[in-house]
Amino acid sequence: MPTTAASITRAERAIQNRHRGAVLWLTGLSGAGKSTVAQALARRLFEMDCRSYVLDGDQLRTGLCSDLGFSDAARSENIRRAGELAALFADAGMIVICAFISPFADSRARARALVPDGAFLEIFCQCPLAVCEERDVKGLYRRARDGQLAQFTGISSPYEAPAAPDLVLDTASGSVDAALASLLLLLRERRIVHQS
Template structure:
């Protein structure tokens, strides 16, 4: 028998709507997904910087950074990837509840996992942003030398090489990072946030 049945959710005195009112903007998660080297982290940080300049409360959760702490016990097998995304979904939910715009930069290769996270949020609080980039371009960029290691067999279960990436079927926004500059893409995302009434 699970001990979870004895755990009761404790309501907070200050609610999400109160924090959004204080911040003068709504909160949501911008879920950046795409291959390694597609530009997810760079894009998320560019948007975060623009939000900061506007006095908007935001924070970036980066896949590599999270694996240095919260998810340092996870590898890259399918079951580890699923748990990786589940944990990030829960952390993102806390950030949104705190009234912030959270930008997550994770490969998150499986559609089912992204769907699982999306279902944790109201429709207006989750935006899937597909950073689309051909595999060969990502390999040419290879900023961390990971593709080279994967091709040589040094890294196993690497997305795009010996582990699949399932591209989004209906993302809220698609950014073709081999065809648009980081600055222009960030402006496009900021415009979307305005259009959606988030900021």
């Protein structure tokens, strides 16, 4: 059967939802606070009657991307799949909060290209490597330093920080409440959610 145009437009979904569909892409090192901020924002948006969903790197690695390793090519494919999924959610009118290390700038640019202009917001969770290593709740940095994990971002594999993110969050010393305030302000300024 031939592909047909969507019968419900993005504008119609925005009117029904009372907000626009969008992708908030949180990027940063492991332990930078991406998942914590993403879950807190999802809770706040829920309280505001906004339709949102969190896509988390760990979550996708156990399901949709369970067949992928951690080579550069596999990391790029992981983010390609995540970007495609996020774009579908955003097209359905949801605010998708993505929490992925996503170490390569070109992979993040490809994810951005999947959604209309203004509907992709790159959020850099800026946290020094030393602080991320102190947090290390999963013991990953210790294992990487001990040579048990090859190609670990920040240790034996590079992380390309965003050159011009839509927002930088200081997740080393800033509070979750401060991060939420900055994110909500950005969502209002970009007219994704209403001022009220």
